[in-house]
Amino acid sequence: MTISVQKMAIRVGRRSTSPSTGGFEADMFSLPIDNQQRANEISQEGCPQDIPQAKKLKTRSEIELDAWASWKYPSEFWDRLSKVELTRRALEELDRRTKTRRPPPTHTATTPGDLARFARYGDPNLCDLRGYPEPRRDRPTSPTLPTSATNKSSKSTTPYNRNFDQHLTDYQIYPSYSSQKPDLTHIRIALAAPRPSLSPSQFSDSTFEAFEEDNARAKDEADILANVILTILGTRNHSHLSARNTAFGNLEHLTDGTITLAKPDIYYGAYPAQLTQSSREKLSRHIVPSTTQDKPITPNFFVEVKGPDGSAAAAARQARYDGAIGSRAMHSLQNYSKDEPVYDNNAYTFSSTYHDGTLKLYAHHLTEPTTEGGRPEYHVTQTDTWGLTGNIDIFRHGTTAFRNARDLAKRHRYRFIEDANNKTRPDNDASFNAVADHADASQRSAGPGFEDPPASSTLSFSAIQTRAERLIKQSNSLLSSLANNHRGKNRSRFSILKQLNAAKDGPRAESLG
Structure with a gap:
């Protein structure tokens, strides 16, 4: 029984012998690993990984949305708003300004020499206190709200905001x-x-x-x-x-x-x-x-x-x-x-x-x-x-x-x-x-x-008005000519009637006489 088990172990060991390992026990325990590696190699040969896949083309709407999303707004835009909406862009601007603020000063122990120097130079420096007004300078600066000069990549805001x-x-x-x-x-x-x-x-x-x-x-x-x-x-x-x-x-x-x-x-x-x-x-x-x-x-x-x-x-x-x-x-x-x-x-x-x-x-x-x-x-x-x-x-x-x-x-x-x-x-x-x-x-x-x-x-309105005035003038001239002709016809008609009446009255007067 012992010999048959050893022979079986030797067969398994020969089948699983690997050049990288020198022992029989290592070969036996590496058998599943070798099979898995061999399966991976077969899968890699069947489905090569180095073949480039075709990129999905973006639509115009996706390109525009990506462009709007990459825009950065200048500080002046936020400073001049009467009311700032709570949006992701506003929070990003707040984070940017928080990071650019001046770090708080470190406080050390006060010595008698410091007190003497403090009394000699006058008032204390209160600019680190929140809400303290900035002192007037020849050139206005704003350490807490940096302008667009410090933000080289700033761009204008868009209707998508x-x-x-x-x-x-x-x-x-x-x-x-x-x-x-x-x-x-x-x-x-x-x-x-x-x-x-x-x-x-x-x-x-x-x-x-x-x-x-x-x-x-x-x-x-x-x-x-x-x-x-x-x-x-x-x-x-x-x-x-x-x-x-x-x-x-x-x-x-x-x-x-x-x-x-x-x-x-x-x-x-x-x-x-x-x-x-x-x-x-x-x-x-x-x-x-x-x-x-x-x-x-x-x-x-x-x-x-x-x-x-x-x-x-x-x-x-x-x-x-x-x-x-x-x-x-x-x-x-x-x-x-x-x-x-x-x-x-x-x-x-x-x-x-x-x-x-x-x-x-x-x-x-x-x-x-x-x-x-x-x-x-x-x-x-x-x-x-x-x-x-x-x-x-x-x-x-x-x-x-x-x-x-x-x-x-x-x-x-x-x-x-x-x-x-x-x-x-x-x-x-x-x-x-x-x-x-x-x-x-x-x-x-x-x-x-x-x-x-x-x-x-x-x-256009002016062209219609000009043409209307021209038509009115033409109509007035046409009406005046028609009126003149009508008056002339009336005069000629009146003279003809007068002559006819005279012709009729002539024989009647002779008969009466």
Whole structure:
């Protein structure tokens, strides 16, 4: 029995003999380990680890969110907020300032010599006490609140931060719940005007179903802009100039410069050649948004869209910011060459947001400053909201209002441009007149929107007024000529009747005689 056990052990030992171990017992206990290593080698040979895996491409919304998340806000932005919301960014700023504070002084034992020196040099140093005012210096410093000069990587804040909302309010760019409400009676009437392109004969149920499917399939903001928003915009019309994803880097800052530049998804404006060069140069910082000079100027209609995972609150902040910029542009153009600015409390700028099938439309206007030398106040009013994916009737109502608002914004824009041109346009400027006539002809032929609009909306107010005066003069001259002819005919008719009467009376007188 002992011999058979030893033989069995020898067989197992031979099978498990490893060059790295010299003993029999080590070989026996290393048997499971060798099998596991051999299995690992087989698995590694079957599934090589060095083959690179394809990287997942990020969508546009993910890239934008990563970009916003990497932004760092300057200290001035936090210092100037009247109220700081408790957000992750605010806590990070508090931690940064806590780390940069001056370390507390170390206290040592006091000796009689220190007391004598303290009495000789006067008052104690109380700057380490909390709440003690800083002594006046020739150059202001703030050891506890370092400025952006110490933070080299600081950048502007964005609409994705809740403190962006408070920043706009601090600079009199109010949200809808605290804005003054303008008279929207005429605007609502204009928005409700029917559109031929959205009638049942031209916009079918199958087109609406395709819109619903595109909206359901959209994964991010890029899909919304490429496939969904086009149905709302309508057929492309080159007479209505627009641009996309343009940073407004040429404009004067609307606040203090600590927030990011406005960059609407879509904005509408006028051709630069429609406004005289002198007017463009004087108003450039208010009406020319981009450093690319051939992009649209005098923007007053904006579109902001978000993907299914986007933030509706961020879209509302962007629309509020865009509308304030457009209101300032219209106000500067309206008051061009005037000694005192006029505030008529009318809305000449519009913006819209689209998120998850919901379309919102806003009207923007500004009012005069409440204090002498203060800043104008900017207000936003929501005109209406539509769930476009609900049914085709609501889609028609919402899209009709959207396109009518776009046309209304264009009429206001062109009217202010023509008024400014009448103040500065030289009579003998043949080149400018040719460009203006060409723009006016293209406007009359193609209309102001992305589709064929009503004929009454194809001309600006000044052009309609000029044509009406011309028609009145022609009508007056025609009426005067008709009156002269009528008087002449009456005189000739009277003479003929007189002669006939004389001829009749002649024989009667002879018979009586």
